[in-house]
Amino acid sequence: MRVITTIKDMQTEIINLKAQSKSIGFVPTMGFLHEGHLTLLKRAREENNIVVLSIFVNPLQFGPTEDFSTYPRDFDRDQSLADCEGVDLLFYPSVEEMYHHSSSVRVTVQERTDVLCGKSRPGHFDGVATVLTKLFNIVMPTRAYFGIKDAQQVAVVEGLISDFNFPIELIPVDIVREEDGLAKSSRNVNLLPEERSEAVVLYKSLTAAKKAIEEGERNPQTIKDQVSDMIRSETHGQIDYVEIYTYPQLKEIQNLEGTCIIALAVKFSKVRLIDNIILEISQEIGGVK
Template identity: 50%
Template sequence: MTVIESVAEMREFIAQVRQQGKKVGFVPTMGALHEGHLALMEEAKSSSDTVVASIFVNPTQFGPNEDYDAYPRTWKSDIDACQKIGVDVVFRPHVADMYPQGWGTWVSVDNITEKLCGQTRPGHFRGVATVVTKLFNIVQPDRAFFGQKDAQQVVVLMKMVRDLNMNVEIIMVPIVRDPDGLAKSSRNIYLTPEQRTAALVLSRSLLSAQQMVIQGQRGCRLICSEVQDKIAEEPLAAVEYVQMYSFPDLQEITTVRDKVLLAVAVRFGTTRLIDNMILEVKE
């Protein structure tokens, strides 16, 4: 496995891979790798000749009161994990190279970034779209792999790729969960033991919504209300949102039809967790 920190060196490596006619799979990450990230890398390995993973804590997607400085940076264990999984190249660019002095160009995706996490994290998806565009320009992947846990992010990037005619396919990989149901997240390490136990209410509430749909419930407002009430029963949980939208276009709906995204954001102390489930009705 090779570690590349220079943009120029990364471009040179990709040029050589392209000359050999190899397909490139790309997994962008901010490090603090867990089984969810490794599932993305495994998926990339299964359909690519060369797998590139980036590790870059992107400052532009953090708000002024968010955890950029405190975000976990676990370089040694991240490198070990990438090597064990069989990644070919880890790209670790420097902030000064990604955002050089005088930099001032943004990528904004309208109409779907203002809802869900965009409601309380203004500018977040602009930062995500901008850094992913830059990474795509450098790595030039055939396919890029992202986790369903950040379903809104996946939809934003799919729209960005389509709107800007980028020659890359976005692949969404299902959520990876601990045996007790908690979705894997780099922020889980912030949870106290009591908060982690409390956070299990997220997966339980989503499963209860799925059961409601299976039993014939189609009203979005009622389903969201039931989920919110279930989460609110947990004293350590502070609900930020419980919302449903059509998937993948994230349009307002009142009735469950076809595929629907049920997404939640909840704070446990100072730690903000998100989770979701894609509900599907086949009639």
């Protein structure tokens, strides 16, 4: 595995690889790798000649009150993990390298941002889309891998790639779950033991919603109420949101049909958890994937 810290070296390397018709799988991260990242790397390893991992804590996507300076970093550990997963090129630029002068341009995300978690993070997705535009031009990947756990980010990236015509295939990777269904997260360790048992209801409420839709329910409010009621009755957690939108457009919907997301966020005593399922809903009863 080669660690590259400059944009110029990275682009030179990639242009050489592309002249040899190598396919490039790219996993962009902010480092402090967890199991979710490793799943993305494994998938990229299976599907491409070359795997590129980037580690860059992007100041542009942190709000003024957010934790850019205290965001966890452990490059040595990340480097070992990347090596184990068969990463070929680890791109690890400094902030100075990525934003060396005042920027005259940035990407503005006009849709898909003012709902779900994005609602309380104005400008966050502009920062994400801007750094990804840079990284896509630096790494020039054939395929880019993102975890569907952050479904709103995947929706924004889908819009970015599609609207700007990046010649990149977006690969959304399924949520990895514990045996009892809880979505894996490095934050799960902050659940109290009782909360950990209760937290299983998040995914349980989503699968129950899926079942209700399979049985013919098409009213999103009814589904949202059912999910909320189940969470309230089976946890001490506070619901932040339970929402249903079209996916990936993230628009309100009156009657469930097409591709929809059911997404939720629940606050426990020391940690806020998110989960979601994405369903393909047709008009017939039972027509749900």
